[in-house]
Amino acid sequence: METIKLRISGMTCEHCAQTVGKALSAVSGVVGARVSYEEGSAQVEAKNAVDAGLLVRAVKAKGYGAEVSRSTDTAARxxxxxxxxxxxxxxxxxxxxxxxxxxxxxxxxxxxxxxxxxxTCVNVGCVPSKIMIRGAHIVHEAQHHAFDGIGKAAPALDRRRMLAQQQxxxxxxxxxxxxxxxxxxxxxxxxxxxxxxxxxxxxxxxxxxxxxxxxxxxxxxxxxxxxPAVLPIPGLKETPFWTSTEALVADAIPQHLIVLGGSVVGLELGQAFARLGARVTVFELLDRLLPIEDEEISQGLREALEAEGIEVHTGFKTESVAHRNGRFEIAGNGKTFTGERLLVATGRxxxxxxxxxxxxxxxxxxxxxxxxxxxxxxxxxxxxxxxxxxxxxxxxxxxxxxxxxxxxxxNGGEAALDLAAIPAVVFTDPQVATAGLNERSARKRGIAVETRVLTLDNVPRALANFDTRGFIKLVADAGTGRLLGAQVLAPEAGEIIQTAVLAIRYGMTVGALANEIFPYLVMAEGLKLCAQTFTKDVK
CATH class of the missing domain: 3.50.50.60 (FAD/NAD(P)-binding domain)
Structure with a gap:
């Protein structure tokens, strides 16, 4: 005999536990199963020939998550x-x-x-970049907030002290x-x-x-x-260019920063440097920023960045890079651009x-x-x-x-990495947050879909914030109404997207999402409002 313990996710009541217990007991070779809703666990007594993977699949077939946590059969361990x-x-x-x-x-x-x-994350990635981005946000808000009766002024800036706190x-x-x-x-x-x-x-x-x-x-x-990946651009390796690693520990803000790469890292850091006082020019080889995202996302973010004075060039093929007299020279598309610093953000x-x-x-x-x-x-x-x-x-x-x-x-368990509803966030302002399938990828898979887009001027919290930049887009199966994907362009998109992740992962329809009770005023309510637009006008 063997005792197999599983972690169970997705149970919301004792009835769920009973359903999981019946599913496990139905697997050939299982002698008994005890499931705890409160602990989110199951303990299965089984003959030694039982494959733990069969138990996991039996639970998942009922719509719950499962992974093996421990087995008393230590042969595999x-x-x-x-x-x-x-x-x-x-x-x-x-x-x-x-x-x-x-x-x-x-x-x-x-x-x-x-x-x-x-x-990468704690040392030269997520952590230092988000600290720098947040500091730049504070500087920007002090000068450009939308509230009457509150003065606007550029705060004193000490980059060395900012860097010391960050590190x-x-x-x-x-x-x-x-x-x-x-x-x-x-x-x-x-x-x-x-x-x-x-x-x-x-x-x-x-x-x-x-x-x-x-x-x-x-x-x-x-x-x-x-x-960081460095493209084989003639002359580039002979210059003192930055990757994200060097940019994050720069103790001075350049007068003019050139960014090669219009995707996540280049846009996040480019905007941060711009808000801290640099003139920023972004060059992207493809025809739009964030090329893997929906065109609405790319265009909306570009407009927001350009509104802050960031210069964007798409469809730009960099032909050569040089560094002369303390300045970078970037040649491409028949033109030459110069700047004090160069950030290469062309992938990893x-x-x-x-x-x-x-x-x-x-x-x-x-x-x-x-x-x-x-x-x-x-x-x-x-x-x-x-x-x-x-x-x-x-x-x-x-x-x-x-x-x-x-x-x-x-160790002999059974655990699959399911990336079907994985969230992704770009920490620009407005942020970009996505989960599941976008419209293009769904249609490419042959899925008939319906989509809806809700601009943020229809979201009460955005109106109260006096910041209605962006939108929420939902992608649903045309036949069943099941939510397949969400794309959000909003100042707090990263704080919204996990609600959509859970809805996608657990098979909610847009109708069910539309009927959920959300707090008021919160940005996540925009998901509910967008879901309602599949059947009515919420404006």
């Missing part, structure tokens, strides 16, 4: 009398999420990292979220050095002092992240080049991204990958979710 040994290459979000969960499952973990713990918070979070976890968890051993595969379960680790050691493991997770490339993946046969895409399935497995047994080094969306929360699920699967 132990080798002989020793705990399963998991080696993790990397020290960021995916790596730590995997390490923490693996230790909880009873494994022993060796984490190999050569650089600063914490990866202090980065250090604080790195200590709390990463180093502190290592200090408190004896099941995780940190090894400093660069790892390379000698065989699927054998790593060679070279330390900075030249010493080499070999690490053998039962499972290996590759979680090496990604780095997975850090997989020197890992020996080709030697053990791990499949990668053209940009070096590791191919994985929904269980985070590569094509090589026992080798997993998670985070920005894979082909998954490069978000810290996707990396963490992938790391956790990889650990569960390494």
């Amino acid at each position: 132990r080798v002989g009398d020793s705990p399963l040994h998991i080696a993790i290459i990397g020290g960021g979000s995916a790596a730590f999420a995997c390490a923490i969960r693996a230790v909880e499952e009873g494994a022993r973990v060796t984490l190999i990292e050569n650089g600063t713990l914490g990866g 202090a918070r980065v250090d604080e979070l790195r200590q709390a979220k990463y180093q502190g976890i290592l200090d408190a968890n004896p099941g995780i051993t940190l090894v400093r050095g660069r790892a390379r595969f000698k065989a699927p379960h054998v790593l060679e680790v070279r330390r900075n002092d030249g010493a080499v050691r070999e690490i053998r493991a039962d499972r290996v997770l590759v979680a090496t992240g990604a780095s 490339r997975p850090n997989t080049a020197d890992l020996g993946l080709e030697a053990i046969g791990v499949k990668t895409l053209g940009n070096g991204a590791i191919e994985v399935n929904e269980r985070l497995e590569t094509n090589v047994p026992g080798v997993y990958a998670a985070g920005d080094c894979t082909s998954h969306p490069q978000f810290v929360y996707v990396a963490a979710a992938g790391g956790t699920r990889a650990a569960i699967n390494m």
Whole structure:
């Protein structure tokens, strides 16, 4: 006999628990099942031949989420009398999420990292960029708010003090979220050095002092992240250009910043620098900003940025870059532009080049991204990958979710990474937030859809804020009314989108969303109002 414990999500009452219990009991080989709605868990007594994946699928077939949390059958989690040994290459979000969960499952973990713990997000990505963006927002609002009777003035600006506060918070979070976890968890051993595969379960680790050691493991997770990609533009590499890493620690605001790249990083940082006093010019190769988003999003954001004085050039092919007499020269489309600083924001490339993946046969895409399935497995047994080094969306929360699920699967559990309703946020102002399918991607899949767009001048909270820039767009299945996707352009879009994520993930129709009770006045009410426009005029 075997006891299998599962985490169950989506239950809202005891009836849900009964439904899950019946579904589990119906699986061949199950002797009994106890489900707790309050704890969000299930405990299954089963014959040893029962596949935990069948239990997970049985629960999901009833519309609930499930993942294996622990099994008393330790054959998959132990080798002989020793705990399963998991080696993790990397020290960021995916790596730590995997390490923490693996230790909880009873494994022993060796984490190999050569650089600063914490990866991109806490050190040179999400955290410092959002601090800088928020500071720039305060500066902008002081001068451009919409309220009568309140004076407008440019605040005194000390970039060095701003930077010191920013980096202090980065250090604080790195200590709390990463180093502190290592200090408190004896099941995780940190090894400093660069790892390379000698065989699927054998790593060679070279330390900075030249010493080499070999690490053998039962499972290996590759979680090496990604780095700024630099296009092969003639002359570029010979210049002192910035990537996002250098831009975030710049202790002075340039007079004129040129940005190559009209997507997330370029637009977020470009607007922040503009609000802190720089003249900003953005060049994008394709014909619109944020080219993967709906055209309405691209156009609406462009108009907002240009209204703040940011110069935007789309369809611009950069032919060469030079740096002379302290200024950058950007040539393209028959013209030359000059500026004091250059930010190259042309995407990120997975850090997989020197890992020996080709030697053990791990499949990668053209940009070096590791191919994985929904269980985070590569094509090589026992080798997993998670985070920005894979082909998954490069978000810290996707990396963490992938790391956790990889650990569960390494230990004999069953956990799939479902990205169908994953949220994405661009932290410009107005923000861009999306979830699920947009109209173009839905039609490309052959789905007949209905869409509605509600401009923010129809949302009471936006009117009260005297800021009606943007809109909410919903995409629904034309036959069933099921919500398939949401796209939001709004000053607080990131705070709105998770409501849409839950509606999409749990199969709500636009009719059901329209009938929900929302607080008043909140921006998220715009989702309800937009849903109502499928059947009536809310203006």
